Amino acid sequence: EIQWQILDQSRPDAEAALRRVHDDAHIQRVKEIRLGREKLGPDTYVIPSSFGALLEAQSLWLDAVDEVLERGRYNTSWALSRPPGHHASRGSADGFCIFNFCAAAAAYAIQVKGLERIAILDFDGHHGNGIAAYADEESRVTYASVHQAPLWPGTGDDANDRGPLSNRLSAPVSRGAQGKEYLKRWAECISFTQSKNPQLVIVSAGFDALSADPLVQCQLKPIDFMYITLQLRTAFPHTPIVLGLEGGYSNDAGLAFAQSLRPFLDSTIQHNSTSFKKNTNSINKDVVLTTTLQDKSLIRLGKLCLCLDATGNIHAVCGRLPPLGLPTAAFGVFDPQVRSITECGTGTRFYVETGELRGAWCSKRPFLSILFRPRRMAVAQVSVVENTVTIAHKDFQRLNAEFDRLSLKKSWKPYKKFLLTGVASRYRTDILAASAPVTITTSAREGIVKTTAIAGNLQVGYYLVRTPRRGDPPTIATDFIIADLLHNGNFEQIDKSHSDKCARVAVGVAVFVEPAARKRKLGLILFKQAMLACRRLGFKYMLFVERDTGSGRLVKWYENMGFSKIPPDALPGLDRAMIGQLPDPDLEPDFYDVPLPDDHDISITPYTPPSTFIWSFTSLIGNFFDFLGLWDDTASS
Ligand SMILES: [Zn+2]
Incomplete structure (x- = not known):
């Protein structure tokens, strides 16, 4: 049985709930915007009507807590709120998150409802650094998160870090992780919180680990989210569970959400390990080139980005290229001097050799693509699954077109070669960086x-x-x-x-x-x-x-x-x-x-x-000209 409830106004206690986990200054800053928009973080803005919308979002989470604790009709409730919140910390907004609804819901359960043990589980593809910061000051909370690392915000990459209060767990997965790996780490999160015997489970439910998602490089399918909540329901059959939306930036997010509801609606759904097997037909459908690596030591699982620069050289940059489909490929300009791609609209730079990204990468802006034509850069994504390297048809065509445009004669053979070279060079980089003198x-x-x-x-x-x-x-x-x-x-x-x-x-x-x-x-x-x-x-x-x-x-x-x-x-x-x-x-x-x-x-x-003498001598000249007030004239002549 499922019951929908639409909130028509925010709760009077929503602001008080926010004040339990945020500074007055931070709340005031959002509340007092009168005109235009204000930037709170590199990618996080608020407008005058934001505060009201945020109070409504918080109200949904509070209602969800009340529903499972007080009214008792349901054991599980969902808060379908926007925006996400798990990156917001006491004094700051970041990563599209302004207020931390999940932390505020936990604080509400503790301080108003008098609970002593709250588990917060987080399956968003990013680490919830805001919730982690809250857990570091609240021992009645246990926080466990499965997420990709390395990935923004750069925290949660240490699986051994339990935090100062020993009450949190990070379960990172690598780039390109499939459902199986994600579920394995999710199970660790669940058993970590289960051992604390929580009275309430709050879940930060993000759907950005989907393979279609542009911001995370995991490879989950919508069905995997059914297994995620199935594990949850199985582990906590009698504990009240509140789930609330976090991230999720692809069209598959709705499907994945629907899948995640199934275990709560149909108790006959059981864990079936055979469905984890890869459907090889669908994987190979779009593949134009497959090659097998000879060197077994290179076996890895992940994605690799290949860039073709203006001189026809290929750079393998692992998963560090900004997500494909964003403007890089469409209107980035390659600068052979510093080997970087500059995005025309924002001036953001991506360094091909180091993977460093300077500036914010903006999302699709169709009107700009009319102004800027593709120039000097082609990007392709390559999958490395076990020891097989594959490249998708559309990526192959894109590279091919760029080769044609540059009038470079490339045949199949060099393609295979650069795929292998790319994988090998990335592997070599990791080994050297970790252990070479x-x-x-x-x-x-x-x-x-x-x-x-x-x-x-x-x-x-x-x-x-x-x-x-x-x-x-x-x-x-x-x-x-x-x-x-x-x-x-x-x-x-x-x-x-x-x-x-x-x-x-x-x-x-x-x-x-x-x-x-x-x-x-x-x-x-x-x-x-x-x-x-x-x-x-x-x-x-x-x-x-x-x-x-x-x-x-x-x-x-x-x-x-x-x-x-x-x-x-x-x-x-x-x-x-x-x-x-x-x-x-x-x-x-x-x-x-x-x-x-x-x-x-x-x-x-x-x-x-180089020479102390010359240095002090030139300093002396400088001081001398300073003394005469002539330095500027001398310097410019
Ligand atoms: Zn996320």
Whole structure:
């Protein structure tokens, strides 16, 4: 039996429910928008009517809790609400999420209904970092999530991390995971929460792990969601269950939702393992090319993206290309100099060799495709299932057309070759990044400091800093900000080595570490070595934009190194910047050291300016011209 209930107005206690899990400032910010729209995160906006809609969404979750706890007519209830909420944390919105409805529903059950043990299960394809943050402050909650990693928001990739209260579990699956793997990890989530004997189960139900979904690279079919809720119903036959919508961005989401209802409506549905077998006919239907890898050590499961650049070279970039079907393929421009694709409309860049994405990737905008014709870039997606590599017909045609356009004579044979090369190179990258000896060096050329990590002649990480010359325009960080944040308001203490008699600030502009290399502390080493080089080049301040995922952990990490957050209103357009002083390596040599285990194989060559004499000599000239007030004229002549 199924009963639908449509909410015609929000509940009077909806706002109070939100205040249990969000700061007043965050709620006020959304509530007080009067005109236009306000950006709360890179991809999250609100308009004046948002607050009312959000209260209604929260009301659905609260009603769902009341339905199973109080009214008792049903053991299961669904809140079909929009937008999603599991990425929103106490003080911030992110990833299309403004308020965390799931956390607020749990807080309501605890504080109003007096429950002591709540299980939150999350099968959205992304990790619910907002719920995880809530679980870190509420011991009566147990949180377990199955999701893809690596994937935005970058949290939840450590299956051993139970959080400070030992009450949460991350069960990550790899890119390209099929239903079977997803269900296996989901079962772990269920048994983790089951062991706590919950009085209420709340489920963050996202449908973006579907293979049709553009934002997640998992391969679930709608039927897999029936097995997900079947496991849930079987594990908690008598516990009240509330499910609420999170993500899901494909047309299959509705089908998957319908499948997920079945176990609750039909008690005869039972787990049937044979239906997990792959339907090989449907997989091969659209395949034009299949090749078998000789090297069994390359057996992997996943998807690979191939890019063809203007010179006819193929780059294999694993799953790190922005989702296919989005504008890259249609109107991205390839820049052979820095080997990146730039999306014409937004200016967002994707670096072909490193997989780094800078800027936000926008969704389809048909009107722009009229303005921008396809140029210089073709992208194809290739599946690697066990040791068979396949490429879909439409992707093959796209590559073929690009070859034709470039008048490159390519036959079948090179295709097979590049498929194998692509798989092998990706595999090699992972192995080297995870285990090969690493050398870290720093180079400085005019205006740029770059610290690079090389493993077996492959670049596995870098940190790039812009180091403006003395005559370049001063950075956006004014002396007011520097005095205020770093010198207790004392302007006299500022190091004013810029020719305009103000501070000279190095600006961290890009950082990348191969995912497989991240456990080796390469990010920290690269960061510290880049800072050391800047200090030795005479910079006493450094600024960068932090990419914290909402947990605040990364910001804390920087703060422990002496960096301070610049208030968002101080630097318009740069609302997540941090600034700090670079200590003198002669006085504080320990600052630049990174403790490593005894058996590490990372060799670091710290940067030394080419000639100390010439450096101090040019500084002297600079000071001399400063003194005469002539520096600018000299620099421009
Ligand atoms: Zn999601």
